[in-house]
Amino acid sequence: MEITAAVARGADAPFSFETLDLEAPRPGEVLVRLVASGVCHTDLVTKSVFPAELPIVVGHEGSGIVEQVGSEVTSIAVGDHVLLTYASCGTCARCENGLPPYCENFVILNTSGGRADFTSPLSRNGERVMGAFFGQSSFATYALVAARSIVVVDESVDLVATAPFGCGVQTGAGAVANVMKPGPTDSLVIFGVGGVGMAALMAARAIGVGTVVAVDLSADRLATAKELGADVTIDGAAEDVVAQIVAATGGGANFALDTTAINPVIANGLQALAPMGTLVLVGLGEATMEVEIGHLTGNGKAIRGCIEGSGDPQQFIPRLLAWHAEGKFPIEKISKTYKFEDIEAAFTDAHDGTTIKPILTF
Ligand SMILES: NC(=O)c1ccc[n+]([C@@H]2O[C@H](COP(=O)([O-])OP(=O)(O)OC[C@H]3O[C@@H](n4cnc5c(N)ncnc54)[C@H](O)[C@@H]3O)[C@@H](O)[C@H]2O)c1
Ligand SMILES: [Zn+2]
Numbered sequence: 562m563e564i565t566a567a568v569a570r571g572a573d574a575p576f577s578f579e580t581l582d583l584e585a586p587r588p589g590e591v592l593v594r595l596v597a598s599g600v601c602h603t604d605l606v607t608k609s610v611f612p613a614e615l616p617i618v619v620g621h622e623g624s625g626i627v628e629q630v631g632s633e634v635t636s637i638a639v640g641d642h643v644l645l646t647y648a649s650c651g652t653c654a655r656c657e658n659g660l661p662p663y664c665e666n667f668v669i670l671n672t673s674g675g676r677a678d679f680t681s682p683l684s685r686n687g688e689r690v691m692g693a694f695f696g697q698s699s700f701a702t703y704a705l706v707a708a709r710s711i712v713v714v715d716e717s718v719d720l721v722a723t724a725p726f727g728c729g730v731q732t733g734a735g736a737v738a739n740v741m742k743p744g745p746t747d748s749l750v751i752f753g754v755g756g757v758g759m760a761a762l763m764a765a766r767a768i769g770v771g772t773v774v775a776v777d778l779s780a781d782r783l784a785t786a787k788e789l790g791a792d793v794t795i796d797g798a799a800e801d802v803v804a805q806i807v808a809a810t811g812g813g814a815n816f817a818l819d820t821t822a823i824n825p826v827i828a829n830g831l832q833a834l835a836p837m838g839t840l841v842l843v844g845l846g847e848a849t850m851e852v853e854i855g856h857l858t859g860n861g862k863a864i865r866g867c868i869e870g871s872g873d874p875q876q877f878i879p880r881l882l883a884w885h886a887e888g889k890f891p892i893e894k895i896s897k898t899y900k901f902e903d904i905e906a907a908f909t910d911a912h913d914g915t916t917i918k919p920i921l922t923f
């Protein structure tokens with residue numbers, strides 16, 4: 562069938578709106594008509610910094626309505642309202658243990674732009690266009706998605722507001738709820754309150770963490786963080802960021818989350834931890850860094866990474882939706898909608914920080 566997609570043909574080239582051919586669903590795939598798609602920082606870096614095979618259709622926070630299901634799909638029906646999430650193989654040891662973020666095939670399935678067999682469901686007059694980015698390529702009017710990457714939701718769910726739950730939101734919220742699991746007397750410092758950091762903040766408030774500190778360079782974002790329940794906000798450009806965190810947390814934070822992927826910020830995160838504290842890294846940025854090992858050996862501190870919130874989306878996304886329905890996860894406070902045809906404005910606003918979480922509507 563013919564679809565319209567925003568195609569990335571070069572790192573600095575604007576998206577081009579093109580009519581593409583989309584294959585019919587394979588037995589395990591589902592055809593989804595997109596209603597909305599969030600824009601994640603990973604879309605920006607895939608297009609501009611680490612380009613995958615081009616041309617490619619990116620987008621990986623889709624939501625929509627099922628139009629057709631492959632012959633082997635039994636758990637999803639035509640007309641179902643769905644949120645799309647990242648892809649996982651379902652057969653490796655980690656998928657079988659309920660840890661799809663650490664799927665052995667994660668990189669191929671999510672970042673190559675192709676399916677596991679390197680085929681792509683999209684083409685244009687015979688030219689291959691990568692169309693399985695994060696198992697969905699959601700900057701398009703329709704997507705072919707593996708059944709495993711689909712979370713069926715109730716028709717009462719706002720598919721526009723909750724589209725970003727499939728990546729950025731579950732990444733930040735899951736880093737707190739699934740990895741840190743902080744308690745009511747714990748403290749948490751979040752470095753970078755963009756889409757991922759704000760989701761972490763909302764999850765911390767939903768769970769009931771003792772003290773939450775937000776650090777960012779943007780006064781506007783810090784003001785929004787305060788509105789969302791941060792107890793203390795700190796300008797990341799201040800000389801004494803660590804001292805301010807230590808003072809705000811009564812001796813150091815039990816948990817720290819870095820979303821900036823900037824080495825000096827990560828180093829501050831490690832330093833600002835209380836003994837036995839844990840620093841969780843989620844950002845995509847610098848490849849290596851030097852670590853002061855004394856923090857680890859002398860104080861029992863830990864550093865760990867976390868992909869996509871470290872949970873199973875089939876269980877974690879419904880938990881986020883329940884928080885949202887109860888008013889405990891006000892995603893609307895950080896998002897702004899753009900018409901699909903205004904994708905350039907959405908990317909510009911995400912890049913320069915004007916909008917924390919852009920959501921495209923179709
Ligand atoms: N691990 C995963 O599974 C996963 C999933 C989604 C996104 N990501 C990555 O997470 C990161 C965050 O994504 P996002 O969408 O929230 O990005 P974002 O750009 O919206 O947020 C980053 C924030 O960091 C702030 N910042 C920059 N320099 C700072 C400094 N020196 N001190 C304090 N704050 C500073 C920025 O002002 C911004 O608010 C990206 O690298 C993205 O690629 C990872
Ligand atoms: Zn797997």
Ligand SMILES: [Zn+2]
Pocket residue numbers: 601602603604621728729
């Ligand atoms: Zn993402």
